[in-house]
Amino acid sequence: MIRSHNEVVAMAIKAARGAGIPFGHAEDFGPVVAYLAVTFPNDLDCLQSVLRTTYAPLVMTQNDDTVTINNAQAVIAGPVALDALRAGAAVVQLCDVDAPALAKAYFNRAGAFHCVDDGKALRITTVAKTETEYVVQAIDMPGAIWTMLSHFAAKTYVPASDASRLMGAGAGLTDND
C-alpha cells in the first residue's frame, strides 16, 4: 500500500520504541527506514530481526583514527559510527553487523560516507558530500513490513479503560451544544 513518507517515518519511530530501542536512536531509525524503503525496498525484510533482537550495549574500541565496533546492531551502531566519523575518526569498522543493509542505509542517507562490505565487516570512511537524488516521496510499503512495524508500535499504546476514556483526554463524550 502507498504510504506517505511521514507515515513511514512516524511508524518506524514508534516501532523502534516498541522494540525497546532508546528513543534517540528510534528518532534516527525512522528516516533511515523511509530511505531504505525508497532506495532498496527488498532489504526491508531485515527490519523484523532488527526489532526482535534484544538491544545490548555495543563494544567499541579505538586505535589511532580507526574505530571498531564488534557485534554491531545496526540500529545502535549506525548512529554511533556516524558520530565517530563526524567527530574525526578516519575509519569505522562494523563487525558482525546484524543487518548490513540497514547499516549501509544510515551512511548512504547521510551522503558523505563511503561504505565497503567485505562480507564480514563494513568499512566506512568519510568522503566529500555528494548531492543525493533522494527526495521525500510517497512509499509503496510492503503490507507484511507495515504489519510488522505496526505490531511493534502497538507495544507503545496503552489499553483504553473507562477511566482513561472519560478523564484522559479532559473532554466529554458528546458535543451537541
Add this chain to the structure above:
Amino acid sequence: MLDASLPPQVPLRPASQIMRLRRMGAAFPTRLSFMRSLLRALSAEKVKVTRPVWNIDADGYGHAVYTLRLGGFAYSLVAVSTDIPEDMRTDRVIATAWDTAYVLFDGVPDANDIARIVRAAPKQEASRFHQTDLILSRANKSVRLFSHTVAALRAGKQPDAELVSQTGYLMRTTAVYGNGKFGIADRARIADRPHLGGPFAAEMLTVWLIRGFTHDLVEHVGGGVLEAKTKRHLGIGNATGLGMAPFLVTHPLLLDAWMQVRETAIARVRAIDTLTAAQIETIYTLTARVARYLTEWNVPDAVASRRIAVMRREWPLVAASLTPETLLASRPLDKLITQSAQYAVDTQELLAAMLLEPFGDLIDGLVDCMATPFVPQVDPAMSCQMLATHIAQDWDWACKTDYDAPDNCAQFWYVSAEKLEPRLGNRHTEDGAALESPMDIARQVKALHLDLGDITGNVAQFLAAHPQHRCAVRRVQTLAKHPYAEIRDNLIGDACLPIDMLRCKLAFFGAGKFDPKSDRWTRITLAQGAPLFDELDAADDWWLPTFAE
C-alpha cells in the same frame, strides 16, 4: 558583520521568561499568526474563490467544491455534509462520524476525484487518501447556533446578535490533518510553493474555505442571506485536545522559529524611537477594541473567567497609561512594555500583541522565517565538558527538580490504543506509565547530567557508551543554539497544564476567544472577522474582532 539594512531592535525577551508554560498559555494571536499572514497573501494575490460544484439538498446534505488559484497553483476544497445521529456527535478523536468532512485537493478535482473524496472523507481516519489530497479535516455543527440561524433565515430575519457574538461560529473543526496523515501528501509536496510553504498555511487555507462553506450551507438551508457583518463575525470554531500539545515538544526548531519571529517583532517595535500621529491614533483605536473584545469574551470555565476578569480590570489602567505624553516621548512602546510587568501575564501578552498591529511594514516580512526545513542534529565532536556547560547554563530549572518526588512525576503522557488518542494519566493511580511517551524532556536531561558527571572526551564517545541519552544530548545541543526551542517546565509534574501548550500553538495559528473545557481541552475561534470570499481586497485589520464594530 551586522547587516546594516536590518531595522534596529532592543534585546529579545529572554527564553527563561518567555518559554514558561504560564506565559505560553497567555499567548494572543498577532498579525504574524498563520491565518493573518495567509489572508494577506490571498489579498495580495487578488485570489478569487469560485464554487464550481454545489450538490447540496434542501436539508443541507451533499457535497460542494470550492476552487482558487494561489501562487500559480490551483487548490480546491471538497466539502461533504452528512446527516449523523446526535449521539455520535463528539469532538473527540474517538468519534467515528461528523456533520461535515473535507479534503483540500491539489488542483481541480475531476468527477472521479470528487466521487472518491465524497466516499472517503466522511470516514476520516478509517479511509486512505491520495497524494493529491493535501489536507483532511472534519467539522461538527454548533447545533444551537446553526439551528437558530436556519430558523431565523427561514423567518426572514437575521440571527440574534447576542447568540452570534457568544458562539462566534457555525461549525467547529475537530481535526485538521496535514503532512502525510492517512496517505495524504507529505508537506514536502507544497513546502516550496508560493504562500503555502509557511507553517500550517495549507491547514489555514482549508479552515478559511471551510468557514465560507458553513456560511453558504446555513444560507442554503435557511433560504436567506446573512448580513455581511454577521457573516464576517462567524469564524470557524475548533475543538482541540491533547493531540496538539506534543507537537511543540517534537518540533523544537519550529517552536524556536515561531518564538524568535514573534520576539524579534516585539523587539523591533520596542526600538521605535518616535511614533507618528497616525500610529498613535491606531493604538488608541486598538485599545478601545481590546476593551470591547474582553467584554464579549465570556466563557464558562472558572479559571479562564477569572483571568479574563483580571484583564478587564487591568486594561483600563493600561489604556490610561497611553497618554499623549507617553506616546510622544522617545521609545514609547519599549516603555509601555517594560511598565506592563506590573500587570498579570495575560495583560502583558495582550499589550505586546496589540503593539505589533500598527507596524506591518516593520515586521510582516519576518513571517518568512517561521518555517524551517531543518531538524535537530547531534554534534558528536562537542566535548563532554562543553555539553556539561550548556546543561549548567540552560537547564538549571530541569536539573534542580527531584523527579522521584510524587508531585514532580505525577503525570504521564501516553497514546491510547483506542483510535490512538493522546491522553494524560496519573502515574500514581493509573496503569500504563511504563508505556509513557517521551515528553519528560527535563527528566531525561537531568539523567544525562547525572551520568555525564565530569567525564572527559567527546559526545561521540559518551553516546557510544550511553545510547539512552541520545535524545537528551540532542535537546541540550539544540537549545544551546536555539534558545526558544524548549518549554522550560516539567511536563510530567502535577503543575503542568497542557492547555497552556494548546493555547500557545493555537495563538500562532491566529486563534482567539479561547474557551477551555478543562485543563487539557479547549474550543477556539479562527478567522473571526476575517475577509469573506468576496472581501479579499479589504484592509488587513481584523485583529481581535468585535461584533460591535
